[in-house]
Amino acid sequence: MKISFVLNGKKRTADVQPDMRVVDLLREHLHLTGTKEGCGSGECGACTILVDGESRLSCLMLAAQLEGKRITTIEGLSKGKRLHPVQEAFVESGAVQCGFCTPGMVMTAVDMLSRNPDPSRDEIREGISGNLCRCTGYQKIVDAIEAAAKDKSR
């Protein structure tokens, strides 16, 4: 089946199988491998993308559900060489170790800050609690999101 959607600001069409997952469309067919898969069952959050601005797990969505939607993946977040403030904060705060959870974590943070521009540390922790990270102990991720929020509000 043919679907049309906007991917990282560009109109796209794709011919997809009815049972194709979004994460496979992105990674295998569009070669956008920034979106990671860590469990395939909605537990780890590594595959998080934005669909119409809201965070969604691309391993639990069928490609057909993208019809008419606006999709942002990690590759579409930075403007050319300029990083998104959340990405910049992740780099500067040391929130990245192995980096496999990072794209999903960043997308979740972007969504969270769009709804709550000035979150407390507890709110940040709750906001990212659907994204697992095994390296960092989360502290520097919380630091980064806090810094990005401050950076934005300036």
Add this chain to the structure above:
Amino acid sequence: MKREKQIPFRIGEATPRCDARTKVTGQERYAADYYGDHFFWAGVKRAGIPHGKLIKVHTEDAKKLKGVVAVLTSEDVPGSNRVGIIRGDQPVLADKKICYAGDPLALVIAENKETLQTALALITFDHEPLPGVFDVEEALRKDAPLVHEDSPGGNLLRLVSVETGKGASAFDECDVIVEGVFETPFQEHAYLETEAGWAYLDDSGQLVVVTATQTPFRDRNEMAPALGIDVEKIRVIVPYLGGAFGGKDGITIQCLLGLSALHTGGVPVKMWWGREESFLASVKRLSARMRYRLGVKRDGTFHALECRAYFDTGAYAGLGETVMTLGLEHAGSAYRIPNVSIKGSCVYTNNAVGGPFRGFGVTQVTAAMERIVDMAAQKLSVDPLAIRRVNAVERGDKNCIGVTLTHSTGIKKCLAALSDHPLWREREGWKMKAGQFKKRGVGIACMAHAMGYPAVVPDFANAKIEFTGEGRFRIYAGIVDMGQGNASTYAHIAGALLGQEASAFELIQPDTERTLPSGSSSASRTTYVYGNALVIAVEDLKKKILDKALRLFSTAQAEELMLVPGGIRHRKDKKKVSLKEVAGLFDESERFYTAYFRSPAATEMLDRIYLGPHIIFSYGAHLAYVEIDTLTGCIEVTGYLAVTDAGNVINPQAYEQQIQGGIAQGIGFALSEDYKAANGHADTNSLATYIIPTAMDVPDMLSVAADNAEETGPFGMKGIGEISISGPVPAIANAVADACGIRIGRNPITAENIFRALWEQNDQERPR
């Protein structure tokens, strides 16, 4: 918050990692991220039963399926079909026996993922079930079923004993004796990137394997005999790993991938385990049962220690016996104990396969030792910090296996910093403020962790750096970066010596053809050993650059020149030339600088313990605040302090990353992680049933670096990768005991366990 441009790396300055930008933009390509124009998928049929005689694997139906390229069994393995770095007891594809549920029976190569899954489901096998053995002590009984009939020790893989002083007879001289049985479960690494990679035969017939491994050079040596290929015909390439923590230390998918690539006519083949398969077939931290007895004099000095430990290596040896041995070497934690009797049995069972996990055996024994220390303090009515300060080792003391500590030994500094910290000083006030139905407690624990390999295993690295024609620097890292940031620290070290900033460096990740053998990414060794080698190579290169540059200046004294970002400047007249200009003076043959470094190792008492003792240790003292809800048993870690002696700090940001990450994994081990394989079946085979901490389960952690230079380390550093994971289990368990007087000997300490213990406590207090 953005750093000024053109600031060279400085030792001791918090600096963002070189790999952060490509990772945060999704550009970094991991082993799982390969999708060529034309490639096949490979997958494995696994046993699903814990123990049995394998009679026949039926592959006919799968072979007939359209889109199936090949279905392979043990008969198709051209070499020895055995891996295992010490014992070589693990088949690439099972041939005679099934020793645990994750054993691979057949390998399918298919044109796409869907066909692969269908084909795997069509494979069946005939077997004769055998009774399994799932408990370490039961496995040692005479009538226990044998996991490996040809194992010389039966189910006992290795027995290690150490006696010092008067051994256990010294308990007669003790005023107070405390004892306990402690257990730690299997722990899953749960790296976000499950086992992945791709492989192909190149035009010259060389087998190229791109995969996530901590041990590229060792893997090549294991793959060659197992698959019957000349080692020179195998090339292993390792991108940045999506986490490993010991779980990718050795063969996981390498042989399966390599075998697949031999049957695709040159078409690349990809394998990527799902999470469920990763839980089933990856190695686990060895579970342990430890019987401890500590004898103390009235003045609080430790006099005698007895440790009887049983480590479960599961179905195959892997590195299990070395994991246990390192644990036993640390059985007495960071204390002086003149008389010890330590005995450990590493045992085969039909459980999951045991293997390395950050902490490598030390995490298990520290969980036991640091709790029995608290029990001794309680019995003597002394402060748990005071008893630790009395017994903590200093340089020149002997550790618990009787080896003299000749290198930096900073546990006393750690304890001093902990005792001065507000979290320790203000603990009683904090505990008093517990709300209704809440109880608060504070616990501490010490830990030591050896760096590098044991004495008889040469621990070396070969650094390689290139001065490119563009005047930039290319570092060829032969040690994998599994996420800990060692590669970035190599740029940090070289940058500090060469006066350059991050953009001057390119980091080449391990590739057996381009980088030099430097051992595994493990044992808290990567920055120490490769860093030391790199310092030598960079110093040589720097001298050469300054010598060559003299041609561009009106001086004959290299000392008058200095390296600045992107160039060389005369110290007095400020004349500057670019590094690109200097690079133009280098002949192609002069661009590469290599250096070898071998870590110092024990030269005495090599027979004291299997593979010999270690001599360089990092130390830590941890403190945990916990709050318990007495109505539900729910436990929350509300505060955490880690004081660490890992020598000088090169990059405080990267240092904190290691401390915080290790603590979080330790908190998971303490409170929720419990890999259950009852009767050999993986019951916790997803991240919904095996619970690792989320952001809501870990508090903000405070890290203090005890300033304690290790003279042999690059810029005075020593290993930081593992030390912090061993603190949380005992510190939290001690805090729970402090809060409500209950001692739970097995982690994880769950709400259910606490609730039950509180119930029993109340029950005993009620009049009958």
